[in-house]
Amino acid sequence: MSTSPSTTANRRGLLFVVLAAALVLVGGGLWYAHAAIHSTPAQGHTANDGSEVGVMLDLADKAYQDKHLVAPVGSNVYEFYFSVLQLDPNNAVAQRRLRDAFKPACDVVESTLNGGDLDEAQRELSLLRQYDPHNYKLALLGSVLDAQRIIERRRHEAEAARIQAQQAGGN
Template sequence: MDTRYIYRARRRARGVVRPATIAIVAVVAVLASAAWFLIVRPHQEMVDAETGAHPSTPVTTSQAPPPPANVSAMSVNQLLSEARKAVNQQRLLAPAGNNAFEFYLKVLEKQPGNQVASDALRETFPVGASLAEQAINQRDFNDAQRQIDLLAKADPANYTLTILRSKLDAQRKLLDREQQLASDKEKQQQLAAQKAADKAEADRQTAEAQQKALADQRAAQARQAQQQQVTEAARQQQATGGATATASNASPSSAATHGPVLLRNVSPRYPTNAMRSNQEGWVEVTFTITPDGNVDDVKVLDAEPRHVFDRAAVEAVTRWKYQPATQDGAPVSAQEKRRIVFKLN
C-alpha cells in the first residue's frame, strides 16, 4: 500500500476527532457548573442551616451580637447571610430583631418566591416550635407569644401553632391561679397573725386587770388591818385615860395631868412594790406630840425589812391628831413610840 495514502488518511481522522473532543469537554464543564449552582450550593446552604439550628447539636454561643443597622435597606443576599449567621449561633427566634426567622421573613417580603428562605423556614419550623414551647415552660409568656407570632408568619396554617397557643393560654391561667392561691395564703397568714396579736393583747389586758384587782383587794385588806390596829391603840389610850381620871378623883393634884390621847389616825398607804412582791413587815417610830396635838419630829427607830415601809409609816404618823398631854392642867409636849405593822392578810 502507498504510504502517502496512509498518512493522508490519518491526518483526516485526527482533524475529525479534535472538534469532537472540544465539544465533549465543553458539555462536561457546563454540566459541572450547573450542578454546582443548582444542586451543590443550595445543598451546602441547607446543610449549614441544619448544622447550626438543630437543638441536639451543642453549640457554645456568646452574647448575641447587636442587630444590623437598617435591616429594611439590606439586600436579599445580605439578609440571607445574616440569617445563616443567626442559625449558626442558635438565634433562631430570639433575640427580637436579630434572629434567623425575622431575616428569612424579610427576604420573603423583598422576594416572595425566594426558595432558600422558604425552605429554611419550613425545615426549621419544628425547631422553632420547640423553642417557643421552652419559652412557655419557662413562663416567659411575652417572648413566647412573640415567637409564636413569628412562626405564624412563616406557616400560618400549621396545626402546631394551635397546640402552642393552647399551652400558652393554659400556662397563663395556671400562673394566675398560683398567684391567686399565694395571695390568698398570704392574706390568711396575715389574718391569723392579726388574730394572734389581738388575742395576746386581750390576754395581757386581762392579766393586768386581774393583777390590779388583786392589788386593790390586798390594799383594802391592809387598810382594814391598819385601821384595826389604830382602833385598838385608841382603845388602849382611852383605857389609860380612864384610869388616870379615876386616879384624879382620888388625888385632886393629879387630875390636871395626863398623857396624850389619839383622836384621829391615818392608815398608812401600802407601798405598791411591796404589794406586788407580797412583802409584809413593820416600822417602829418615835415622834413628838406638840402642845396643840400635832405630830412632829417623826423618826424611824427600826424596821423589817429596812427602807421598804419607812416612808409610808412616817407619812401616816405625821398626819395623826392627838389630845395633847397636860401637866397641872396645861398642855405640854410628849414623846411617843409606836410600831406600825404592814400586813396583807
C-alpha cells in the same frame, strides 16, 4: 426441532447488546439530569451578593448557624427571612429555609414554655404563626401556653388570698 448452538449464542449476544445499550441510555439520562440541575444558575439574590436581600440572607445564615431560630428579638432566622421576603416575595431560598427551620423552631418554643418564660414563648409563637398561622403544632403549643397562663394566674390568686388572709389575721 432443535436449536443450534450458534442460534443460542446469537440470542445471548443480542440480549447482552440490548442490556448494555439500556444501561448506557439510563446512565446518560441520569448524567444529563444531574448536569442540568447543577449547571442551572442561581435565580434571584444570594448571600453576600451585596444587595439588601443578599445581606439579609447572610445574616439569616449566621443566625441559623448560631441556632438563633426565633430569639433574640430582631436577630433571629425567622425575622431575617421575613425581611428577605418583604424585599423579594418569591425568594425560594428564604421560603425553603423557613420551611426547614420550622420544626426546630417549634422545639425552641416548646423549650421556652417548659422553662416558664411565657411572655417570650408568646412572642416566639406569634413569630411562627406569621409563617404558618394554621399549623396544628402551633395550635398545640398555643393551648399549652394558655394552660400555663391559667396555672400562673391561679397561683397568683392563691398567693394574693394567702397575703390577704395574713393581713386580716394580723389586724
